[in-house]
Amino acid sequence: MNIDRGMFEALDRADPLAPLRDQFLLPHGVIYLDGNSLGALPRATPARVARVVEQEWGGDLITSWNRHGWIQTPQRIGDKIARLIGADPGEVVVAESTSINLFKVLVVALKMRPGRRVIVSEAENFPTDLYIAEGVADLLEQGHTLRLVEAGQLVRALDDEVAVLMLTHVNFRTGAIHDMAGLTAAAHAAGALTIWDLSHSAGAVPVDLNGAEADFAIGCGYKYLNGGPGAPAFVYAALRQHGHQGGAAQPLYGWLGHASPFEFAPGYRPAAGIRQYIVSSPSILAMAALEEGVDLMLKADPAVLRAKSLALTDAFIQLVESRCAGLGLVLATPRDPARRGSQVSFAHENSYAVMQALIERGVVGDFRAPDLIRFGFTPLYVRHVDVWDAVEILREVLATGAWKRPEFQTRAEVT
Amino acid sequence: MNIDRGMFEALDRADPLAPLRDQFLLPHGVIYLDGNSLGALPRATPARVARVVEQEWGGDLITSWNRHGWIQTPQRIGDKIARLIGADPGEVVVAESTSINLFKVLVVALKMRPGRRVIVSEAENFPTDLYIAEGVADLLEQGHTLRLVEAGQLVRALDDEVAVLMLTHVNFRTGAIHDMAGLTAAAHAAGALTIWDLSHSAGAVPVDLNGAEADFAIGCGYKYLNGGPGAPAFVYAALRQHGHQGGAAQPLYGWLGHASPFEFAPGYRPAAGIRQYIVSSPSILAMAALEEGVDLMLKADPAVLRAKSLALTDAFIQLVESRCAGLGLVLATPRDPARRGSQVSFAHENSYAVMQALIERGVVGDFRAPDLIRFGFTPLYVRHVDVWDAVEILREVLATGAWKRPEFQTRAEVT
Numbered sequence: 001m002n003i004d005r006g007m008f009e010a011l012d013r014a015d016p017l018a019p020l021r022d023q024f025l026l027p028h029g030v031i032y033l034d035g036n037s038l039g040a041l042p043r044a045t046p047a048r049v050a051r052v053v054e055q056e057w058g059g060d061l062i063t064s065w066n067r068h069g070w071i072q073t074p075q076r077i078g079d080k081i082a083r084l085i086g087a088d089p090g091e092v093v094v095a096e097s098t099s100i101n102l103f104k105v106l107v108v109a110l111k112m113r114p115g116r117r118v119i120v121s122e123a124e125n126f127p128t129d130l131y132i133a134e135g136v137a138d139l140l141e142q143g144h145t146l147r148l149v150e151a152g153q154l155v156r157a158l159d160d161e162v163a164v165l166m167l168t169h170v171n172f173r174t175g176a177i178h179d180m181a182g183l184t185a186a187a188h189a190a191g192a193l194t195i196w197d198l199s200h201s202a203g204a205v206p207v208d209l210n211g212a213e214a215d216f217a218i219g220c221g222y223k224y225l226n227g228g229p230g231a232p233a234f235v236y237a238a239l240r241q242h243g244h245q246g247g248a249a250q251p252l253y254g255w256l257g258h259a260s261p262f263e264f265a266p267g268y269r270p271a272a273g274i275r276q277y278i279v280s281s282p283s284i285l286a287m288a289a290l291e292e293g294v295d296l297m298l299k300a301d302p303a304v305l306r307a308k309s310l311a312l313t314d315a316f317i318q319l320v321e322s323r324c325a326g327l328g329l330v331l332a333t334p335r336d337p338a339r340r341g342s343q344v345s346f347a348h349e350n351s352y353a354v355m356q357a358l359i360e361r362g363v364v365g366d367f368r369a370p371d372l373i374r375f376g377f378t379p380l381y382v383r384h385v386d387v388w389d390a391v392e393i394l395r396e397v398l399a400t401g402a403w404k405r406p407e408f409q410t411r412a413e414v415t
Numbered sequence: 416m417n418i419d420r421g422m423f424e425a426l427d428r429a430d431p432l433a434p435l436r437d438q439f440l441l442p443h444g445v446i447y448l449d450g451n452s453l454g455a456l457p458r459a460t461p462a463r464v465a466r467v468v469e470q471e472w473g474g475d476l477i478t479s480w481n482r483h484g485w486i487q488t489p490q491r492i493g494d495k496i497a498r499l500i501g502a503d504p505g506e507v508v509v510a511e512s513t514s515i516n517l518f519k520v521l522v523v524a525l526k527m528r529p530g531r532r533v534i535v536s537e538a539e540n541f542p543t544d545l546y547i548a549e550g551v552a553d554l555l556e557q558g559h560t561l562r563l564v565e566a567g568q569l570v571r572a573l574d575d576e577v578a579v580l581m582l583t584h585v586n587f588r589t590g591a592i593h594d595m596a597g598l599t600a601a602a603h604a605a606g607a608l609t610i611w612d613l614s615h616s617a618g619a620v621p622v623d624l625n626g627a628e629a630d631f632a633i634g635c636g637y638k639y640l641n642g643g644p645g646a647p648a649f650v651y652a653a654l655r656q657h658g659h660q661g662g663a664a665q666p667l668y669g670w671l672g673h674a675s676p677f678e679f680a681p682g683y684r685p686a687a688g689i690r691q692y693i694v695s696s697p698s699i700l701a702m703a704a705l706e707e708g709v710d711l712m713l714k715a716d717p718a719v720l721r722a723k724s725l726a727l728t729d730a731f732i733q734l735v736e737s738r739c740a741g742l743g744l745v746l747a748t749p750r751d752p753a754r755r756g757s758q759v760s761f762a763h764e765n766s767y768a769v770m771q772a773l774i775e776r777g778v779v780g781d782f783r784a785p786d787l788i789r790f791g792f793t794p795l796y797v798r799h800v801d802v803w804d805a806v807e808i809l810r811e812v813l814a815t816g817a818w819k820r821p822e823f824q825t826r827a828e829v830t
Binding site for chain 2: 025026027030032034037038040041045046049050053054057058059060061062063064065070096097098099100103107123126127128130131132134135136138139140141148222228229230231232233249251252253254255258262263264265266267268279280281282283284285286287289359364366368369411
């Protein structure tokens, strides 16, 4: 069969999710394959944010906390996100950031396993999550250690010293998916609790926290949920069986997590439910943008999303391997669709420069050290034809050596 | 002398800050005396936020972190806030919330005084700050205790067991100002470190952290800085003498506080400077709004601001005490201008209902348990004539018993 661009155009015409792409404001001339780093802008968001700024903040000022339900946003949006990750109402709340939320649930989990001192994770886990765990261990000064192993060794690493198995569900570099149910069961069998980071999962792949009997989870609002740069994050604590919400108070005693926040009473008393995981007044601008992103995500059938996601990533892998054969790319993402998130990464000796050349040509993915070019396929707004076009541009960059220009070699640094 | 409304109108005509009021979008028919709870909307903010949402996020997507300087916002805005609080560039950063920032600096301060186990604060301190301290003590399990005393007993409470003196500079209920330089010197003489919460100070009263040789400070972006509901907060760590930025790593090891955030390297290494106090990617929408508020504040001469603030609060106290005499109000704010922030509170037996009746009439202050009505006078946008009008309405509410209506008696609750 002769594969050509027309086939991808035909797939787009038949795509049941195509109308949702029109619900985003996407720049012309850009193939945006970095929604796993910063999601695109929903069409409804600018007006919503403007209304919150001008009418709610500007017009109704302090009274908006009640009048416009600002005070309810963490739980209201949390309940919506719950539907995306297999959680029940009252199990998820939006608060702070992924890292801060990880700090909260990790401390709670360790307090629930006081005789155990080991946190098991993957050497390839998102470094930020490992930093937080390192910080918790340093802070508690109780001899907690981080046991980092390869993905295939995780079950073997679970013994009776292990308090917590802490994993990112979809690997941020390779896109490999962990078996949440199997690993959670193994952790429980070893007497440990589980924390799942869903930053690359929520809105991207099917997640069933309660089905897997997961204990805690956290995740990001600004990737597949399209909540805007630096959007607030979410945190899940299972009600189902462990009573984690009442087990141990999370350690950042915040006014909004207090049982009676408006009493301004001396002495912290945590709220009974998931609200105790909120620390501070949320940014209402940021919450408004996040809610638009989540509402849009909820319009898509999860099964249809997953099917399109796999169609996109399957096609990308096949096209790259056929059309860019011999050009130095090595697949870093699982070939097995069941083990693949909504992204594809390839290793290349000059991955940083290659990505810079792609970005200059309007194909926006990203570089992940040391040697990966990473492409996110957000099924809500990436088209099939984008796959074809991106591969053609990648082929051109590699075949012509366009990435060799000096300005593509130097990395930006934060100072 | 016969005091009348015309005198206040004349003061407004002569007010050098009057043009700055026009830089805010204020609702018609409202006398807004709650800028110490949620600051008003700067006129420039809606367009700035719209530009960030539509052009930067929507148009330039992930590339905006560099192209539009998103990555620099915490330090850029921090350096601007530094000018309002007597700090140097590189000593202040914007990150997370006031509570989270208090957690960071309190842990650092306690680690710097390992042999000491007492945190001294005021019984009347903002409860949220006390909750955080309680949480730190519970978390560390090293026997730290909170020694809470009356304001007048603080110096006496400083002994060689004290690690930290933690105070809110301007009391949230009464508006009383602590002597920052004197108390800091007393703390240092006792071998303790100081943490100042500037939530009711920054933009409201003169603050000179370095002049006072303060060690750490934190503060809020959504009150006098007019950064919007739930705006990000700031944190100060003195470079000057103690080297606090390098002394002990703050415990929330975040990716943006890492020495090399984009390396995604295993192992946390804190950034050398104030950047280590950032944990997570900030909400860029929230940061944009905050920066507009701070930029507007920087246009005012601090001495002129303070003079107007005192003129407003002086006049309010005098008018209430003369025109509302015998109507059950008792001043809770220091009469001495040198000890007074930018707010005035009165106790009243039915303060909650009185405030509800005032709000219904367009005079927006707030109630603070158990018995205070609180009025914030933000010199950037409150007029002298607002003082006169607010007192007239207060007199009417009290003299007619308008506050007795049943719907004013029931408090809203968070559930």
